Amino acid sequence: MILPDIMNAMVLEKQGEALYYKQVPLPYPQSKQVLVKVVACGVCRTDLHILDGELSNPKLPLIPGHEIIGRVVSTGDDVSLVKTGDFIGIPWLGYTCGKCKYCLQNKENLCENALFTGYTLNGGYAEYTVADERYCFGLSSVYANAAGAPLLCAGLIGYRCYKMMGENISNIGLYGFGAAAHIVIQMAVFQNKKVFAFTREGDVETQKFATKLGAVWAGASNEAPPCMLDAAIIFAPAGNLVPAALRNVDKGGVVVCGGIHMSDIPSFPYNLLWGERIIRSVANLTRKDGEEFLKLAPAIPVKTETQLFNLQQANEALEALRKGHIQGAAVLIMP
Numbered sequence: 001m002i003l004p005d006i007m008n009a010m011v012l013e014k015q016g017e018a019l020y021y022k023q024v025p026l027p028y029p030q031s032k033q034v035l036v037k038v039v040a041c042g043v044c045r046t047d048l049h050i051l052d053g054e055l056s057n058p059k060l061p062l063i064p065g066h067e068i069i070g071r072v073v074s075t076g077d078d079v080s081l082v083k084t085g086d087f088i089g090i091p092w093l094g095y096t097c098g099k100c101k102y103c104l105q106n107k108e109n110l111c112e113n114a115l116f117t118g119y120t121l122n123g124g125y126a127e128y129t130v131a132d133e134r135y136c137f138g139l140s141s142v143y144a145n146a147a148g149a150p151l152l153c154a155g156l157i158g159y160r161c162y163k164m165m166g167e168n169i170s171n172i173g174l175y176g177f178g179a180a181a182h183i184v185i186q187m188a189v190f191q192n193k194k195v196f197a198f199t200r201e202g203d204v205e206t207q208k209f210a211t212k213l214g215a216v217w218a219g220a221s222n223e224a225p226p227c228m229l230d231a232a233i234i235f236a237p238a239g240n241l242v243p244a245a246l247r248n249v250d251k252g253g254v255v256v257c258g259g260i261h262m263s264d265i266p267s268f269p270y271n272l273l274w275g276e277r278i279i280r281s282v283a284n285l286t287r288k289d290g291e292e293f294l295k296l297a298p299a300i301p302v303k304t305e306t307q308l309f310n311l312q313q314a315n316e317a318l319e320a321l322r323k324g325h326i327q328g329a330a331v332l333i334m335p
């Protein structure tokens, strides 16, 4: 295959600004890296947090995007896990040091020296990208297309959040019914759990979408569900949902905050936490999460709902996501 010298990409030059459609040099795979022709790249709320400056110190200029599906077109030195022609998924976690105290405790998601795709490494809003083969995932052939892209973050982070709710739970609350929740509900229903979906007030469309996917109840985030929840996950970046969720979670239950950024959490009476309720965050992913989830997803099978945009429409996709106009997940597809 003859590779071009330049490629089209959507580039962030300065936080607070829109992305620019530009031609940039084709990246070259270093040792342990593969060059990937991107097929599709999901658009995640984290991308908005990076654009808006809520996450500081990105690599600049930056090609965002960390839900990448692509085909390996060439390899750097010492590549042994994947080969040219393989379809792979590239997630948010792009590198860990293997030496810090977190890595040594099998908590590589907390690595002090981690690098993240589409944040401190270039990502997938481009025709090509490079990735360290040790952090890529092999994909079931059913996901080697745009429908697979949301699995790489919404799916993986959703899965980690799902695990953090604990064992022996049956009533689950999902606050913010976007890309991650629409995947988590499929896992939950598959395991015979009851899902209660909470959306923005008046967002009847999304409530219908949740019901279609198997939610036993769907309503606004300020409403009370018909029964107490055993656990809840908050995917929306709104801190006021923390006391709202605690209010609906039963004794001993967990409220998992799944986003990388959230507005401040308002103060609330201690009795909402009393009764051994737990609030916790989920940060990043481990490769083990990815392997487990990508094995589970085709068995369910998880089907993603996607809204497709061309690469040049990345800014529109991001704005649609910001306004809550995406049902399921937004995905960029490459020419």
Ligand SMILES: [Zn+2]
Residues within 6 Å of the ligand: 096, 097, 098, 099, 100, 101, 102, 103, 108, 110, 111, 112, 113, 114
């Ligand atoms: Zn480390």
Ligand SMILES: [Zn+2]
Residues within 6 Å of the ligand: 044, 045, 046, 047, 066, 092, 153, 154
């Ligand atoms: Zn993400």
